[in-house]
Every structure is written in structure tokens, then in C-alpha cells.
Amino acid sequence: MRTSIIAVGTELLFGQTVNTNASYLSENLNLMGFDVMYHFVVGDNPGRLKKKLVQAFEDTDMVLLTGGLGPTQDDLTKEMVAEYMGVGLYRDEKVVSDLKSFFERHGRHMADNNLKQAYLPEGCTPLYNASGTAPGFALEKDGKIAVCFPGPPRELKWLFENGGRQYLEQFMQKKMCYRVIRTIGIGESDLETLLLPLIDTQTDPTIATYAKEGECTVRVASQRDTAEEAAAAVDEMTARIEELAGRYIYSLNDEELVDTVVRLLKEKHLTISAAESCTGGKFAAAITDVAGASEVIRSSFVTYSNEAKISVLGVPEETISTYGVVSPETAMAMAEGLSRRAGADVSVSVTGYAGPDADEGHSAGEAYIGYVYRDMKGYVSVNTSRNMRKWNRNYIMLRMLRTVYLLITDKMQEEQAAKKQ
């Protein structure tokens, strides 16, 4: 069923509030097999809201609205929906008594304007709201369905889960399944080119690629008569994507790279430590952002100056003077020194130019990641060719995570062999 979402609230048009309600509803509607065609945002203005209602119902059968159900004078969503559908309002006595006990429970006097919330469109299905004062409702007339939810995200979610979803289930025709596949190490247009044979020939499942900071995701989505068929179609397509782009895939279920790495380290009972120069602590901060990181990391080091690389990690002064501080040799000496020093199972280091400045003969975005893991020692070169300090630092940190990922999944040799070809 074709669906639109209208969010009502001037604060959205001021940019004070981000419309997370629309993404929350969209995700849930898609998973239930509804086609979300449009989002609209309109201020607390009756004429403009009515106009958007007309436009939304022009080519969608169902409209979900959020906001504008409260007690104040500028809350007009209910009135406009009733007017558009051509019905009046009635006083819902259950809402009246809910309101009275709400204010009693909170030991507060109920201002008269609160009773405005007890008036609902005639013939509607009330969605009683135990998480706040404003009830929602669903109204179906002449093949048009309007479902109204309160604007505060917490109340919207509560009411969607407690009444809204159940109301919508009667209209579900097809079942939806989708999967978000995560990749790193390939750009969006290269990834699309790689998957083009699949993208061009498919109508269901659909395949779409998205660029995220430093990585790319692929979304595979199918709508079928049963959930099982949709899941099978997604699985089958996933296998074909893995054949074409498997080398770059690190998660088949939308897991962040750092979560994947920490999970794998835990599963394999491995500890990790880092010696960071240009990333300056971002790698350790990312690892320790994951709950339970204390199982995998004990200590980590930021060695920003040459002096710190020498005194903290024991990098030989000659290595730096001979090869330069940003060099494969220094990166490897950092990882080896770190391995001796901290004794973690995986030692990873990085030295590079985040930008804006770089020494002569080098450029911002050039970095070397050193590693020691079991009998493997080596380095990975990175060159972003960008002079964007924050972006570079994040990207280099992601490449450190990818290096660890390749090491502990025994894919590093494969990667290096592929590079040499």
C-alpha cells in the first residue's frame, strides 16, 4: 500500500528538531511491506496542513501524521484530518478519565485546555496513549486511511508499538525482507560497477549502494507474498553479491566495523593494543566505545612526537632518521616496539600525515599501518589524497580496523596476494 508521512511542527521548519519520527515510521512501514512514497513537513498552520493532506492523498492511500495533537491552540492536526475526511469530533470519555488520572498521578492541576485532547474524529479507531496525554487515532473513510500519532518521539514509538502497528497489520499485502551489507576498501562507483550485472537485471530484490564515511553499504530488499519467500530471495541475492564483491564485505547484517572487530577479538580471546601517531587515540577510543572492551584492550599508546616513539615504544632513532617518521619502516618498528612493550595478541601502529601539513615529498592523507600478529609482521599503505584532517583521521582509523579484521580472519595473505596481481 502506498503511504505518505506528514510531520506537523514549526520547530522542524526552524531546523531546531530533526525529523527522526519520519525515519522511525519509514523503517517500520517498509519492514511491514508498505511503500513509503513521500515525507512532508509542514508548520502549525491549518491551511498549509490541509493542502499537504490533499497532495499526500493524491497518490497514496494511507497517510501517517505525527505532531499537532497536543492541548495548545496551534495543535490542529486532528481538526484538519476530520475536516478533510468530512466528519465531526466527539468527546471520548475514556480519554477524559485517562487525562484526569494522569494529572492526579502527577499531583498537578489539569488546565482546561487539556480537555481538547479528548475530542476525536467520529468513527475513528482511538489509539490510547499511556505514555503521554495526547491520544492518537486511525480514521478510514472512502478508501483513505489517516493514522495520527503524537510528535514527541518517545510517545510516537510507544503508541506505534502499542496499537499503531496492530492497526496497520490488517492492510499488509506483501511481506518485506531486507539486508544491509557492509563493505570497506572500495568506492561507491566501483562497487556499483562491480554489481551492475545484478542491479541491471533485477526488479526484486532491489539492490542499492550507499556511500558512508570511508565505507560503502549495499541494501538488498525483497517484497514477496510470504516472509519466507522474501527472506529466501534476499539470501539468494546476497550469495551472488558475495561472489562478486566478497573481498570487500565485512558484515552481512549491518554491523559497524568496530563492533565486528571487537566481537571477533572477544570470540577468539585475543587482546589488542595500538601505538597511534596521526590518529592520536581515535583507534583506542573506537575500540573502547564498545561495551565490554575491557576483555580485549588493556593499554594503548598515543606517540605523537618522534621522541615519544623512541622513548615509549623503543623505535630506534636510526629508523626514523634513515627512513623518515612517516614510513613503512617506522610503522613496523612502532608495532614491534608496542608488541614487546604491551604484549597484546594484536599490535597495530600508525604513522602518517593527517593534514593540513606534510613534510616535503609527502602529502596529507599518506599513512602507514604497521602490525604484528602471531608470526605475521608487516604494513599497509594508505593514501587518501585528501587534505581533510578529520576525514583522513577517521578513514585511517577505519583502515586500521580493517587491517585488524583481515589479520584475525586470516584474510591478510589473500589480500596481499590480490594486491600483487
Place this chain on the structure above:
Amino acid sequence: MRTSIIAVGTELLFGQTVNTNASYLSENLNLMGFDVMYHFVVGDNPGRLKKKLVQAFEDTDMVLLTGGLGPTQDDLTKEMVAEYMGVGLYRDEKVVSDLKSFFERHGRHMADNNLKQAYLPEGCTPLYNASGTAPGFALEKDGKIAVCFPGPPRELKWLFENGGRQYLEQFMQKKMCYRVIRTIGIGESDLETLLLPLIDTQTDPTIATYAKEGECTVRVASQRDTAEEAAAAVDEMTARIEELAGRYIYSLNDEELVDTVVRLLKEKHLTISAAESCTGGKFAAAITDVAGASEVIRSSFVTYSNEAKISVLGVPEETISTYGVVSPETAMAMAEGLSRRAGADVSVSVTGYAGPDADEGHSAGEAYIGYVYRDMKGYVSVNTSRNMRKWNRNYIMLRMLRTVYLLITDKMQEEQAAKKQ
């Protein structure tokens, strides 16, 4: 001028991406004095995009579009805007050469589909994009203005600040001046209460408080006939705000706390080092995110386990066993050990529970920040009373920055005296 925003991208209708672009643009447009009337979101579908363009221009004079400018087949924003305005496309040779050098710099082959990005509507004002591959543009015809930006938020922001804003300024009727004042150490409702005498009596400049992660900002904005009048009104109001809330203000020009701290460290020729437990590298990562951080930080340490606190920093085992690892005593021993170890001018440490877990008798969000600076040794207690790991880690990191800020501006004693009252 009445304005609409259309965000193009099926990922928004799937609920995978939140429409932060619309709030970013709305905030900036409002500050420039434009009236934002509607937001629309539409998928990568030419017919439906065209339909929304028609609806948007029905009652607004200007439409800003985001997304759908990339190299892939489903990127159709440019084509639909040109068609709606009745103009053709031309090949912009500057974009062609920008694209070529972008791919050369990245050492990557340019897939042919990238050239699609070099075609722009005839008669447009190109907005060249140095932060990505897809250029934006502005097109004015028959009293209608369309301004198109790429969809990735980082690129949108870059292009808005580097060309977009300047293009829009010609349509501003009044001149705008605004200032964002940053505070830390006070909650939003307390700050609003403090400023209420100013807020209640003012129509211009307007004063608005906003809560940000762990801090609060005050925006003072004035629209007058001349830029000078607007600036004078903002300055005058800023002085009155400083009288009421000066203790909490650390920046009068929207400088991030970390930028303020690094700038002050540089100005005072001071070095800093950290010993981080619960923040796990976030403090060092924040400091080194600022360009030129190498002047102020040489080394920093993540000592996540008790063992690392003992072996890396020399914290006495008895301190941990007697007072507990999350205690003022351990925090101070960490800072003292760090001071001996790294010899920076400012040594700051932290030990705490980020969550979700905490030892018996403690709670998530409890942390102690230790410091050594000149003849001052001490600690600051933090208790967020929240069990939100990422939020806690960020807040505790900000409190470390505030501790350093108070130390190096000689305000720590004043702060501690105020606390004792």
C-alpha cells in the same frame, strides 16, 4: 522569501537515513531571514520528483534540493530540475578537469559514469565542490529559484559554506548578524532561567538556548537594515549575557571547547598529556583532531586495566586496593604517575564507569578526573547519573577539557571556591 526544501533519496524513505540535511538548511535559511514553509522527501524516481517540484513551487519562490547529483543511473535531480525549468544541459569543462584530477590524486581509474556529474543546466550558477565529486548549482528562471546540493551531509555543508550561502545572500532583504556563545557547566533550563530577564523583553535581537551534548549554547541573532546595526545590537546583547552568565561562557564565537583549549595551550606554550581509563583515548583523539596539535601533545596513554595503571603509570597497587580503581585517590595517582612519566606541563587523568556496568556501590556515569599543573594537584568528580555509555564517555571527555580550561586560565581556584559556598 518563501522557501521549500526537497530531499531526494530512497534511503530516506526506507528510514535508513535521517534527514539532517533539511534541518541543517532550515536552521541556516531561518538565520538568513528566509521563511521555510515545507520539507519534502521523495525517492530516486523522476516522475515523483517532478511532481514535488511542481507542488513546492506552487506556493514558494525558492526550492533547495539535496541529493541525487551523483554519478549513478538513479541520480536524477539535475535532469528533473532542468526539465522543470525548461533548459538543457551543458558539459562544464571545469567539472571535467576537477573530476580527472580528483581521480588522479586518488590514484584511481575514473569510471565513465562519473562524467555524468559534469553536465549542468544551461544558465545555472555552478557551485563547484572541492569536498567530493558532484557539483551543485543554482538556477533562476521566471522568478523561480532552484538550488541543488549533493546529499552526503559533509559535502552539503561544505558547499553551503563555500558558495551556497554567498549565492543566497543576494535575496536577503534584511541584514542578519548572529553569534553563538558557548557555555559549559550549566544545564539548559538553568541557563534559560538565568537569561529570562533578557529573553522575555526582547524581540530583536532574539536569544535562544540550545542543549548540545554536555554543553549549552546561546544564539543571539539580529536582523536590521544594515549589517553594522545588526552587529551592534548583537554586541550589546552579548555584553548583557556575559554579565549574567559569564562564569559558564568559554567562547563568544562558537569555538569548540577543544579548539579553545588547544589554542590556549599553544598561546601559553604549554604541553599536555593524558592517562585515560573510561574515556579510552577520546581525550587524546579530541586534542589531536585539532590541526597543529603536535605543538601541545607528545604522548598520551590509555590505561584501561588495573595492571596497565600500575605498570604504565606507576600507580601504587595499594592505592587501587585500598580506595578502589574508580576513586579520587586513583585518579590523582594516575595524574601524578603520568606527570613523572611524560613530563608534560599539564597532566590529566580519568577513571570511571562509562556503563553499562559498574562495581557494587557505584553507578554508571561516576568518574574522577585527576590533574597536576604547576603546584596544583587535585581532582574533579563527575556523576552523570545516566547509564548511556557513549553519552557518558563524551561528557566525561568534555569535563576533562573543562578541567584543563579552568587550570590554564587560572579559574580553577575560583571554581572550587564557588563550589564550597
